[in-house]
Amino acid sequence: MKKVLVLTGGGDCPGLNAVIRGIVKRALQEEDWQVFGSIEAYNGVLNYPEEIIPLDNKAIAGIHVKGGTILKTTTKGGPFSWPVQDEDGSWTAVDRSDEMIKKLKTMGFDAVISIGGDGSQRISHALFEKGLPIIGVPKTIDNDLSSTDYTFGFQTAVQEASEAIDKLVTTAESHHRVMILEVMGRSAGWIALHAAISSGAEVCLIPEIPYDIKKVQERIEKRYNCGKGFAVVVVAEGAMPKEGTIVARASDEVGYENLRLGGVAYTLSAELKASGCTADIREMVLGHLQRGGTPVAFDRVLATQYGVKAFEMVLNGDFGQMVAFKNNQITQVSLLEATKSYNFVDLDSYLLKTAKGVGISFGE
Known part of the structure; x- marks a missing residue:
């Protein structure tokens, strides 16, 4: 045999x-x-x-x-x-x-x-x-x-992220809040991009496009000023500001060599507040829920x-x-x-153009 x-x-x-x-x-x-x-x-x-x-x-x-x-x-x-x-x-x-x-x-x-x-x-x-x-x-x-x-596994992760945004919309609307959802995406923003389009997020921040916090703030305030009174931001864990770095730390686990990402939602929230954003902001890290389940x-x-x-x-x-x-x-x-090259989000792709075409901001 x-x-x-x-x-x-x-x-x-x-x-x-x-x-x-x-x-x-x-x-x-x-x-x-x-x-x-x-x-x-x-x-x-x-x-x-x-x-x-x-x-x-x-x-x-x-x-x-x-x-x-x-x-x-x-x-x-x-x-x-x-x-x-x-x-x-x-x-x-x-x-x-x-x-x-x-x-x-x-x-x-x-x-x-x-x-x-x-x-x-x-x-x-x-x-x-x-x-x-x-x-x-x-x-x-x-x-x-x-x-x-x-x-x-990708489509399941997108489904989990999309459903999370759908639920955050109702609580954001009820309290007139900005809800920031952090999803996985160490170096590529595919989950964030697909979920933002499917669920109608106002802002989507991905590793491929370093964001300007003032541009993010402007998009949020525009949403508030048009009478909506709430907004949802989806951010990939590897997203970073212009002239900034990713939010990560070295792992102390034996045998684990990668950086431990996570926490960009809280960093983004602090940046918005420091920039003068007066909206009530809440953060949520979806984490390993994206990996699990049926x-x-x-x-x-x-x-x-x-x-x-x-x-x-x-x-x-x-x-x-x-x-x-x-x-x-x-x-x-x-x-x-x-394994020769990494699959980044193509900045000339029609998917990204679609997102911009429906008004999603990438903080550029």
Whole structure:
């Protein structure tokens, strides 16, 4: 029997379970293949004892409607940067990639399918360069991989953000307030942009367009002066003012190397007040609500297509490749191409022009 190992890495995302189910359902149609899952990404292979579980019909029954991942996930460490505590209590990182590849061969795995975002797929490419037969599946609610039109989980995150704005509108109107909603979007403002258009926010601040606080204030006051008496601002967590920086701090968590973003809503509120804005302002950080819960139908369908395609790529020996969605077709691209550039909001895109066309301000 041939064996394929499936793992989910990076942040959790609605639709992960649907991918896993798609892989297993397709593999079960081949008599000579078995599917296994590694718990917490590569940790399941590197931990002792190993945490590898079989994935059969019973294991995947009904999981496509559930959020999260039955295989668990992690944003810390990895085969190239495994945290090790020294005798003095400090932590260092070691490269265990060669050891892991050797273990996978010893355990009899013929292929690996890694479901993850930009960072995970960079790891996938590095492992492929070392000889590991690996396939990538793109996953990120930020929709920030340039080689695919959409990543699963993004539409669910937009739906959550849109519903949050819809609810904030009613409380903002009742109290004549400015409500600032902070959504995820470290370097790309896709969630904020889509949610602002779908729910009619007055202001949308994204990382790609540094904002002028005076312009934001003017837009809010214009809204108040025309008799509306309330406004909703949606801001991506990575948005920043002109001549300013993102609101972030270094993490003290072992193995977590990224900056911890969050809090721009409160910074923006303080800036508005310091600029002379007299409106009553409230802030809300949507946070991990965007990542959780049941995936919308679009994400379930896309994720299932990704899963089936990923296993068929294993059958064809298309290693070093990642599944992609381009021009409404499921296709594949090299892992190198997939991670070469970041998917920022195109400032010349019709989506951005649409937002401006309905009067949304970007603080320019």
